[in-house]
Amino acid sequence: MRVHPPGLTFDVGRGALQLAGAQDVFLTHGHLDHVLGLPYVLSRRSLHRSAHTRVFCPQPIAGAVAELIGAAERLERAQYRYDLMPLTPGDRVPVGRHLTIEAFPSDHVVPGLGYHLWRRRRRLAPDFIGLPPAELIALRERGVETAEVVEDLELSYCGDTGPGVFATEPRVFESRVLVVECTFLGEKHRDKGAHFGHLHLDDLIAREGDFRNQAVVLQHLSHRHKVSELREEVDRCLPSLAPRIHLLVEEVER
């Protein structure tokens, strides 16, 4: 998922050409549907002599990611221009003017991270609210700081995760836009989510009242299900949330 601005991508899937514009890559975990395209993206960016790509990943997989990139470099007899930067939960990375990424733990079968995108802004500090403009100007001229800096949570990207993330990282419910997976639907697949570290639609239904997000983007639907099935189930089972739910799903022809 490419986010522009500031020009970053969360995971790279199998390597879409459109990701070559992203200068920062944030990997959530090592499964191939999320990282396989990394050498391709780095190769394309190096070909275009783009600036060094910053590749961020969970600390426990940094060695394997370096080997994956290294094998591709040997195959191509090329050197990609990148810096690999391992992250642990709580780490923060500036990604542009007023923007910061913060890593948080996900709940998957392999080491994983989700990412928050924070935006900083200045606003009038509570002590000064209601004062006439002339008085505020006079205060500032005397060197009084009348503003305070606050951070808004613009986007939370959970990556692959089971429902444990809602308990360990409840701030995802406060994000303006929440991108969260919904891999499984239906009674037959009820226990698959827990087993594979994924979310079942029932996990979202159980927390329906907690989502205070402006928009919730569901992704990562299993290929056993049709996108239309997910939409129907969302409309039927999540009536209060459905108008805010968007689906970002690759449909595979079978």
Ligand SMILES: [Zn+2]
């Ligand atoms: Zn996974």
Ligand SMILES: [Zn+2]
């Ligand atoms: Zn996956």
